Amino acid sequence: MWLPFIGLxxxxxxxxxxxxxxxxxxxxxLSIAVLAALDTLFGGIRAHLENKFDEKVFLTGFFTxxxxxxxxxxxxxxxxxxxxxxxxFAFGVRLFHNIALIxxxxxxxxxxxxxxxxxxxxxx
Amino acid sequence: xxxxxxxxxxxxxxxxxxxxxxxxxxKEPEIRDTRNLLELRQDLTSEKERQxxxxxxxxxxxxLLFQLQQTEDVEEVMTNxxxxxxxxxxxxEVSGQGIVIEVTPIFDENYSSGPIRSVxxxxxxxxxxxxxxxxxxxxxxxxxxxxSTTPIREANGVTLINSSRMAQFPLEIKVISDDPEGLHHAxxxxxxxxxxxxxNLSLESTPINYVKLPSYDKALRVRYMETVxxxx
Numbered sequence: 001m002w003l004p005f006i007g008l009x010x011x012x013x014x015x016x017x018x019x020x021x022x023x024x025x026x027x028x029x030l031s032i033a034v035l036a037a038l039d040t041l042f043g044g045i046r047a048h049l050e051n052k053f054d055e056k057v058f059l060t061g062f063f064t065x066x067x068x069x070x071x072x073x074x075x076x077x078x079x080x081x082x083x084x085x086x087x088x089f090a091f092g093v094r095l096f097h098n099i100a101l102i103x104x105x106x107x108x109x110x111x112x113x114x115x116x117x118x119x120x121x122x123x124x
Numbered sequence: 125x126x127x128x129x130x131x132x133x134x135x136x137x138x139x140x141x142x143x144x145x146x147x148x149x150x151k152e153p154e155i156r157d158t159r160n161l162l163e164l165r166q167d168l169t170s171e172k173e174r175q176x177x178x179x180x181x182x183x184x185x186x187x188l189l190f191q192l193q194q195t196e197d198v199e200e201v202m203t204n205x206x207x208x209x210x211x212x213x214x215x216x217e218v219s220g221q222g223i224v225i226e227v228t229p230i231f232d233e234n235y236s237s238g239p240i241r242s243v244x245x246x247x248x249x250x251x252x253x254x255x256x257x258x259x260x261x262x263x264x265x266x267x268x269x270x271x272s273t274t275p276i277r278e279a280n281g282v283t284l285i286n287s288s289r290m291a292q293f294p295l296e297i298k299v300i301s302d303d304p305e306g307l308h309h310a311x312x313x314x315x316x317x318x319x320x321x322x323x324n325l326s327l328e329s330t331p332i333n334y335v336k337l338p339s340y341d342k343a344l345r346v347r348y349m350e351t352v353x354x355x356x
Contacts, residue, residue, distance in 0.1 A: 007133035008140040015144020027149045034146055037139045044135070048128065055131055062135055 029070045032084050032091075036069040037062065039091045042098040049105040213344065214271035218262050219336040222300040223308050225251075225329045227320065228293055240324055242290050245278040247323060251316045252276075255299055258310040262300040264337040266291030271340045286342055304331040 022030050040062045047053040069087045076083025159167065191201050210216055229240040252270060255263055263270040268285040276285050283290045301307045308331040311317070320327045 001129075003129045004132040004136040007135075007137040011137040011140020011142075012144045013140075014137075015141040016148065019148070020145050022145055022149045024149070027146065030142060030146050030149065034139065034142045037135070037142060041132075041135055041139060044132065053128060055127065058135075059131065 028084060029073050032069045032073050032087050033066045035088060035091045035095075036065040039095050039098070040065050042095055042102065046098045046101050046105070049102060049109075214262070214269050214340040215344070217336060217339045218300060219334060220261075220300045221302075221304050221331075221333050222260075222262075222298065222335045223304050223311065223329050223331050224335060225297040225299065225311065225327060227295040227297065228326050228328075230321075230324055230326045232324075235324060237324075240293075241281065242283045242292075243295060243320075243325060244323060245276050245283045247316065247320060247325070248276050248283060248285065248290075250319060251297070251327075254311070254314050254316050255297075255307070258301075258307050258314075259303060260299045260301050260307060262337050264298045266295055266297075267338055269338055269340040271344070273345060274340075286340070298335045298337050300335060300337060307331075 040058070043061070044053065044058045047058070069084075069091070072087050073084035076086075188201070188205060192198055195201055207216075211218065227243055248265060252263060252265075265285050268274070268288065268290075270285075274286055276283070278284070299307065308329050311327070311329045317327045
């Protein structure tokens with residue numbers, strides 16, 4: 001359960017200590033890629049909670065979403081349209097949606113856990 | 125289940141790395157001191173000069189304070205101080221040795237443009253800068269005294285100095301200087317002479333023993349300054 005958090009920490013520390021920087025003009029691509037990655041991650045967590053998780057779908061979704069988002073931003077820059085805003089909007093909405101669903105699922109689980117012992121007491 | 129956790133871990137590691145890189149990229153880059161020895165020395169010298177100037181100023185103010193404390197007649201000392209300040213601000217007429225620069229249009233035979241109405245504002249600015257570089261103490265363009273807040277701008281093709289129209293040709297620029305000869309030679313070989321020539325204007329300077337500059341007659345607008353309340 002704690003493994004993903006440890007992974008996040010390791011990634012953060014790795015990034016901070018390697019002093020790796022992206023040129024300023026590419027930082028918008030990276031930010032959109034981060035957003036896409038977060039979206040996929042929360043989608044994965046949701047699928048996991050709903051017992052619909054599929055490794056292949058998750059992994060391919062992760063990488064294609066990142067690439068697609070960065071590609072869309074790149075295309076937008078070259079077309080002179082702020083296409084990355086479209087990606088930000090789409091990912092933002094999905095992120096909130098996924099988080100809301102995760103919250104509901106967790107709440108449901110929590111309450112069903114609380115109620116079950118109460119019910120058993122009543123039964124007894 | 126275990127595979128799933130490993131996948132999640134990999135993904136979160138990648139996300140963490142990306143966030144860290146993004147954070148470092150958007151973070152303000154540290155400003156490094158990249159001056160070499162020569163530049164450091166120059167900066168040090170200029171700071172020392174500044175310090176000397178400030179010390180001189182402090183000394184002067186201390187002397188004034190001392191005078192104020194010593195004399196019974198405070199009023200006189202204060203009047204003197206005020207008149208000195210007024211003089212420094214350019215609110216009084218001043219006279220002394222200096223140079224007079226005369227600007228006139230020149231029309232050579234190939235001249236084909238329209239009439240020349242006034243000296244462009246950028247040339248006036250350039251001339252004033254060069255005069256100040258070469259040791260001018262007080263400057264007046266036409267009838268307008270140049271003080272530290274004098275605006276020189278262009279509106280509808282007319283150059284305005286102190287918000288009033290610049291005098292017509294021949295334009296006289298009066299300058300007071302401690303070394304009129306030196307200033308005269310500096311101006312005659314200056315870059316502004318060349319730039320005036322590009323605009324079909326000739327610049328003639330003559331050193332003079334006595335020149336009188338008008339006072340600044342507009343209201344002085346003071347921004348960014350407040351009176352200091354005396355600590356009691």
